[in-house]
Amino acid sequence: MFALQFSVRVLLRASLLFCCLSAWSSAGSFAADRDVARSADERQALSTGVELEKARKWLEAVEFYESNLKEWPTSESLQKALRRSKGQFSIERRYSDQSFVAEMVALPSNEAMAHLEELLLAIRQRYVDSISSTSLLAHGTESLYLALSNDKFLQRNLPRATPEQTRRVRSVLVEQYWNKPVSTPDATRRLVLDVCELCRRELGLEATPVVMEYVFGACNSLDEYSSYLTPGRRRDLFDNIAGEFVGIGVEMKGDMGKGLRLMNVLPESPAEEGGCRTGDIITAIDGVDCRNMSIDEAASVMQGQSGSRVRLQLTSPAGDVRDTTLVRRAVKVKSIPVAKIIDTANGVGYIKMTGFQKNTTEELDAALFKLHREGMRALIWDLRGNPGGLLDVAVEVLDRFIADGVLVSTKGRTSDSNSSYSARREGTWNMPLVVLVDGDSASASEIVAGAIHDHHRGELVGRKTYGKWSVQTIHMGRGETGLRLTTAKFYSPTGNTFGKIGFQPDVVVPEPAPQTTTAYRGAIDPNSDSDIEAGLNALKKQLARR
Known part of the structure; x- marks a missing residue:
């Protein structure tokens, strides 16, 4: 193991709230009117965010709530909505990760439980702050609760489950397991196994997907820099540390409905040599429209072995459309460009x-x-x-x-x-x-x-x-x-x-x-x-x- 620092961009920053008192009744009336207007604006923001959630635009919802929390940092409604959207985005991102689906969801249930038990032990022994087992499991239960309404989770694990069946199980999770006190490793194991049995009995859901929500959900109780790494994410992390990876040499950001915007094109990379420029938008990959793909879905399509080819359709900031074919190879990332x-x-x-x-x-x-x-x-x-x-x-x-x-x-x-x-x-x-x-x-x-x-x-x-x-x-x-x-x-x-x-x-x-x-x-x-x-x-x- 080794120490590192990586930051994750977050948009919520501390805000200062100023409260002014005045003896003038007109000032008090103005403040009251302002509070009413603020409340209405906050409700409108929440309504707009909920529409993004209904459309399953989870990343856009996260960014929207984070942006609005700059203005209303104490809003409990916006904070809950952000937490909900982040949870759904994380689940969707996991199920777009082929290494998670192929190497983790496919594990035998006893192996999945071993992942969870080792994770909880590491947190208890090494995490910078003390976190109770109750909190760790509560976040796992929350992640499962959200997963049972997530399209990608349901399509992969419960393609025939009815909405009424999943609603019933979600209700039981809230009523019987959310924040249920646990204090020992044995009690922790029993609670998770009980939830697995509930999901098997009511939904026919295998144990491993359930346990994986507890694995990744437990990390939601930690700070934003701690996370459980799928095999693919771990490989990506080590590639970043080493400064070398196999690919085409671009950094992208999803722009839902438009495509994948190129934020950086690395020097001496296949992308630069193939004419890709910062600001271009990828709209198709190997002839497949990618304008509504998530960044993870697109990345999995664009990955390939060294020497293989990928064809991109690009739209420039000026609106010009062109195609380019790139050959994947090892790309060196310079830390001093x-x-x-x-x-x-x-x-x-x-x-x-x-x-x-x-x-x-x-x-x-x-x-x-x-x-x-x-x-x-x-x-x-x-x-x-x-x-x-x-x-x-x-x-x-x-x-x-x-x-x-x-x-x-x-x-x-x-x-x-x-x-x-x-x-x-x-x-x-x-x-x-x-x-x-x-x-x-x-x-x-x-x-x-x-x-x-x-x-x-x-x-x-x-x-x-x-x-x-x-x-x-x-x-x-x-x-x-x-x-x-x-x-x-x-x-x-x-x-x-x-x-x-x-x-x-x-x-x-x-x-x-x-x-x-x-x-x-x-x-x-x-x-x-x-x-x-x-x-x-x-x-x-x-x-x-x-």
Whole structure:
């Protein structure tokens, strides 16, 4: 097992509610009218979200509720609706994952129970916070309750069940098993077996799909960074860590009804060589319309062996339609796609780092020596949009810029989760430094931000970071599965942690307009990037003091 940090984008952020009191009756009347209007707007938002749920547009519903919770963060109705939509989206995503269907749902029931028991033991022993068995099982029961109304679950496991049959079982789950107290492993096992028997007797449902809802549902009681990994998800995770995978080299986002929007096209990939561009929308894969496919369904269709071909129909942002045929092969993901001098007069180098993966330290060393040969005297280190990665890699890259002292420490429930990492003097680069951060700079990027700030090593420029200050450890599960579990929190050199808060930069720059190009393609223009412009100004001041 090993420690890592990866962030998941969430749209719900803390909001401040201001309450103003006034002696004027007219002000009180205005406040009351405003509350009525707000209540009506909130009800309308909930109604719109419910329509998305009825249409089974689960991802759109999740994004919609998250967006509205920014405005009404205390709304219990919206929070419940978000929880419900997330649960349904997770179930649908699992049943679109061929590795889950083929390698987990097909397991014998005793093997499925072994997965659950090992998961619960790992959570009890290793999770950063104490979670009761009652809570873990309650979330499993909730997941099964939602699954019994999910089309993909029913089509795979209960194609002949009637709505009345599933409603009856769901009622029993709520009345007899939801939050039923359990305190021992034996009691836990008995409860799950009782539910399996209920589903077999009333629906003819096999035990394994039931147990799997308890496996994945139990993780819903943990933080958003902990999850049970199907064989396919585990392989994807390790590919990301290694920075290499077999495919065509694109990052996509589902745009329901339109297709799959290309968010990034990796350099030197089959997609780039085949003419794919950021902003293009894939509308068909091998002649099959994909405009209403989920991202997971489309990904499973696009996956294939190295050397195999895939034909895509693409629509450009301007509306032009074209076809391209790509050959899948190994694609190397660079964690430093851009390293160049952006101010020759002052010798300012620029490095864009998109992740902290196995090859990042080697890439960083190569980039620093390249820029040094080109006359670098100061550096802008761009961590905007960087979601994190490996803890030990974050320590290694920090060690290139800080000569002495603690870089980061971790604290968890078990002794082996408590560690402190310190700098080594040799090999330190001592040039003036600016680090660019934003709301998507998370975990390992925040380790860097905290250490640079606390050691007064450079200036942070941009916007407040994401606020993920926790460590995940990967536990290998049975078969090819895995468990990504939060086992510790990390702390800056001065002993501070900023989970769910984020780290405030030294120089705050307003949010820029959305970019249509990507860092992978090296589209860096200092003259139109307000963060880089602010970074250059900060470095000029540092250089002038030398």
